[in-house]
Amino acid sequence: MSFTYLLRRTFSAAFALAALMISAFFLVRLTGDPVNLYLPFDASDATREAMRVRLGLDRSLAAQFIDWAADILRLDFGVSLWHNRPAMEVVLEALPNTLALGAIALTLAFLAAVIIGSIAAVNPGGWIDRGFNLLSQAAASVPDFWLGLMGVLLFAVTFKILPTSGFGGPIYWILPVACLFARPFGTLVQIIRGSMIEALNATFVRTARAKGAHAGRVTFVHALRNALLPAITVTGDLAAQFAGGGGVVEVVFGFPGIGKLLIDGILKRDFAIVQASIFAVSVVIFIINILVDMLYASIDPRVRVE
Amino acid sequence: MNMISITKAAKVGLAAFSLAANVSIPAHATSDTLTVVVTDEPKSLDPCDTDLSGNSRILRNNITETLVNLSPIDGTVTPSLATDWRQVDDLTWEFKLREKVTFHDGKPFDANAVAAALKRAQDPALACEVGLATLKGVKLSPEVVNPTTIIIRTDVIEPILPNKMAALDIGSPDMPNDAKTRAPVGTGPFKLLEWLPGQSVALQAYDGYWSDKPSIKNATVIWRAESAVRAAMVETGEAQIAYEIAPQDGTSDHDHAFPNAETSLLRIDQDVAPLNDRRVREALNLAIDRDGLIGTIFHENAEKAMQVVTPSVFGYNPDIPAWTYDPEKAKSLLEAARADGVPVDKEIVIYGRIGIYPNSSESLEAIQAMLADAGFNARLEMLETSPWLKKLLKPWAKDRQPSILQTQIDNTEGDAVFTLPNRFTSDGNTSSIVDPKLDTIISDASKATGDERKRLFQEAFKYIAVDAVNIVPLFHMVTIARVASDVNYTPDVQAGNEIKLKSVSYR
Numbered sequence: 001m002s003f004t005y006l007l008r009r010t011f012s013a014a015f016a017l018a019a020l021m022i023s024a025f026f027l028v029r030l031t032g033d034p035v036n037l038y039l040p041f042d043a044s045d046a047t048r049e050a051m052r053v054r055l056g057l058d059r060s061l062a063a064q065f066i067d068w069a070a071d072i073l074r075l076d077f078g079v080s081l082w083h084n085r086p087a088m089e090v091v092l093e094a095l096p097n098t099l100a101l102g103a104i105a106l107t108l109a110f111l112a113a114v115i116i117g118s119i120a121a122v123n124p125g126g127w128i129d130r131g132f133n134l135l136s137q138a139a140a141s142v143p144d145f146w147l148g149l150m151g152v153l154l155f156a157v158t159f160k161i162l163p164t165s166g167f168g169g170p171i172y173w174i175l176p177v178a179c180l181f182a183r184p185f186g187t188l189v190q191i192i193r194g195s196m197i198e199a200l201n202a203t204f205v206r207t208a209r210a211k212g213a214h215a216g217r218v219t220f221v222h223a224l225r226n227a228l229l230p231a232i233t234v235t236g237d238l239a240a241q242f243a244g245g246g247g248v249v250e251v252v253f254g255f256p257g258i259g260k261l262l263i264d265g266i267l268k269r270d271f272a273i274v275q276a277s278i279f280a281v282s283v284v285i286f287i288i289n290i291l292v293d294m295l296y297a298s299i300d301p302r303v304r305v306e
Numbered sequence: 307m308n309m310i311s312i313t314k315a316a317k318v319g320l321a322a323f324s325l326a327a328n329v330s331i332p333a334h335a336t337s338d339t340l341t342v343v344v345t346d347e348p349k350s351l352d353p354c355d356t357d358l359s360g361n362s363r364i365l366r367n368n369i370t371e372t373l374v375n376l377s378p379i380d381g382t383v384t385p386s387l388a389t390d391w392r393q394v395d396d397l398t399w400e401f402k403l404r405e406k407v408t409f410h411d412g413k414p415f416d417a418n419a420v421a422a423a424l425k426r427a428q429d430p431a432l433a434c435e436v437g438l439a440t441l442k443g444v445k446l447s448p449e450v451v452n453p454t455t456i457i458i459r460t461d462v463i464e465p466i467l468p469n470k471m472a473a474l475d476i477g478s479p480d481m482p483n484d485a486k487t488r489a490p491v492g493t494g495p496f497k498l499l500e501w502l503p504g505q506s507v508a509l510q511a512y513d514g515y516w517s518d519k520p521s522i523k524n525a526t527v528i529w530r531a532e533s534a535v536r537a538a539m540v541e542t543g544e545a546q547i548a549y550e551i552a553p554q555d556g557t558s559d560h561d562h563a564f565p566n567a568e569t570s571l572l573r574i575d576q577d578v579a580p581l582n583d584r585r586v587r588e589a590l591n592l593a594i595d596r597d598g599l600i601g602t603i604f605h606e607n608a609e610k611a612m613q614v615v616t617p618s619v620f621g622y623n624p625d626i627p628a629w630t631y632d633p634e635k636a637k638s639l640l641e642a643a644r645a646d647g648v649p650v651d652k653e654i655v656i657y658g659r660i661g662i663y664p665n666s667s668e669s670l671e672a673i674q675a676m677l678a679d680a681g682f683n684a685r686l687e688m689l690e691t692s693p694w695l696k697k698l699l700k701p702w703a704k705d706r707q708p709s710i711l712q713t714q715i716d717n718t719e720g721d722a723v724f725t726l727p728n729r730f731t732s733d734g735n736t737s738s739i740v741d742p743k744l745d746t747i748i749s750d751a752s753k754a755t756g757d758e759r760k761r762l763f764q765e766a767f768k769y770i771a772v773d774a775v776n777i778v779p780l781f782h783m784v785t786i787a788r789v790a791s792d793v794n795y796t797p798d799v800q801a802g803n804e805i806k807l808k809s810v811s812y813r
Contacts, residue, residue, distance in 0.1 A: 031692065032692040032693060032696065033692070033696075034692075036692065036695040036696065036699055037691060037692055037695060038433075039433065039438055040357055040435055040438050040439035041439075041698070041699070041728065041735070041736055042438065042439040042442050042728045042735075043438040043439070043442070043735075044438075044442070044735070045700075045735065047430070047433065047438055050430060050433075051433060054433075082349060083503070084349070084350050084485075084486055084488065085488075090503065093503060093504065094504060149532070149534050149535075152534070152535055152538050153534075153538065156538055156542050157538045157541050157542060160542060163542070163544060164535055164538045164539050164542055164544055165530055165535050165539070165544075166505075166528070166544070167504075167505055251531045251532065252531075252532050252535060253535070254505075254528065254529065254530040254531070254535070256503070256504030256505055260504075261504075267690065267691065267692075269692055
């Protein structure tokens, strides 16, 4: 990967980020005035107006935008109305939790999907394939929310082997990871199965077989290497989605991540939190995309990252 | 790998897993630690923001205390940091303060601390909840006489100043004056140990507390948005008290439904036709089968309401007749209005707020169907809090559609003055009624004392519900709390704003 490539990508990402932040600025302000949410019903009109003035919300949208843009360029995301602390500080506390949660769930989902998808593809239409197909379709379509509550009822309330929710040692991660695992696992099994069937019937695989290569080696080395490419693309997209947090899962389990923070920020019209979250998540997505490209190139020598 | 080894591996794995689980899951609490689970993280933990229940539940009478408390039984004023108080003249009150009380930072509690807290709460730059709500509309000027005596002067007659002082949590004078704090220092039985943002607030018993020491030494307050999870946490021993359990989750013996001082109602925008016709407003009330809603969509312990405050509030009127369910009469009233040219077929919007109470959407869906049965043309619109507030608060659009709005009014302060002026006088910013006669009654009542005050407030409530028919009162509501079986704790009417940790103990 050349330096110019990285520069070009960074440049285009900066453009996309600027466009995103500008739309975020206008969109959050279209959703309504935070003042009413922050003051008690009984507060007088004068108090409401004073707060609008203090927050600068009484000025024209253009004037607000110019100040905001100047602040953003200095990486100043403002103070969270709700948390009463610098918004980026709050975001940077939540982001690593979400990234770790997403990375664990996605890595496990990818590894499990590679194994299950490959086994299913060896004998398409057989009973193993049909069983895995059913399992993966169920996993891909089950709602996170329902899975989370069922997990709590079964493993915390009934068997008492896992905590219901919270944040702490590895034991607290099992249920949220399991909930976030399901959908990517289901999706990836379907993709890997499809591309594996194709790869196993390709000429180079038949050649390898004819040369007497071991069946396992043919499946997991020759065919899989080729079949992985579409799965990596999808995993990249899934990772980008995960960077924004598994909102529902984080809410159910009281997991202090960026998804819950963003949902709260939107509901509480905490503009600074919403904007800082969007910024942080976008940067992470940009990095993920670069990493996926690099991975892609290292698996398929025909792809050059330039 | 053969079958035996797979089974063996699974067994070993499961054993290791449960071992790890048993070690790491918080075991049942020891006799002096307690975990309480609520819905939301507090905002600032500043003592001047205790009108917000998220803050108040952690602070009030745990970390910070007030000059006086209100009895949860009848709303009477009881001593706390003040031992005695008297009205010197119309505009002057004197409070005698408790001696030998210290803040958690070691500073003595005295009249200067009270004056500082009062000044801070009323500082417009800080925009404190307490100053903007409970203490609103009256300028309170403290004068320190000596360390144990403070005089508070008011610019208008304030007959219930002690009630209002029950809302003023007093923090150490060393707290920042120009900003809200996240590290409150009070005189209460607990001091703040740690606030882990997004996770928990930990409290620890304060050794220097002036009164009886609590039996709980360490308390943790955590928050989970999901009712089913909160309920499950008490089942598993991860928490001992969980608030705001939804009716569908609160079916065990450990669930206590308690009146929460909230009254649910629909506010009628009576300026807009056809709702400007009294018969139409009466028909709205007659069309709703309140008995059918209790025990189904609303909790079975909810009580049919006739007015917007609960019986525990000073000024409550017990003689207002409850609306009966009479769809036929509603229809005939609508017909009569139609005959007089009232546009009764015009679409009326019901504005609801998502999650204002459990089953809030379901309740309005049922009410919409009831209104349709009685001949109304009603459309339901469920709003998220911010757009709902826009409908609740003035100014409203001149050319708006006729509407009724789902709301809920709480009064934990115990006097009708905390409910009426802002919601039912002509210049109240959530009031949909403009009536000089009602304005006079409410204004006179606010200045009066004793029986005269009670009589005038009762008259105001009757006027709103019976003469003007400005509201569709629904229910005095209940909240469900789940309490672990080995814990002694009975939530009272103040439990929505106050977790009385001092009153909690293990059996």
